[in-house]
Amino acid sequence: MMISRRRMLSFVGVATALGAAVRSTDAEAQTPGMERRQQRRQGRVERRYERRGGQPAQSQPAQSQPAQKQ
Numbered sequence: 001m002m003i004s005r006r007r008m009l010s011f012v013g014v015a016t017a018l019g020a021a022v023r024s025t026d027a028e029a030q031t032p033g034m035e036r037r038q039q040r041r042q043g044r045v046e047r048r049y050e051r052r053g054g055q056p057a058q059s060q061p062a063q064s065q066p067a068q069k070q
Contacts, residue, residue, distance in 0.1 A: 030038075049055070
């Protein structure tokens with residue numbers, strides 16, 4: 001049984017796409033460097049929280065309200 005180049009190329013493309021999708025859904029695959037960075041970031045957030053008297057840090061600045069028409 002012969003497989004054409006066109007069919008083989010489409011098969012390889014589908015296999016590559018499925019392989020990438022499976023790999024990208026694995027959230028536990030972090031490098032040690034990424035884990036250290038996350039720990040440092042969490043430490044900064046906790047110190048900022050304490051500096052502000054226990055008030056949570058705002059993730060984004062407050063957006064201004066649009067002018068209301070009368």
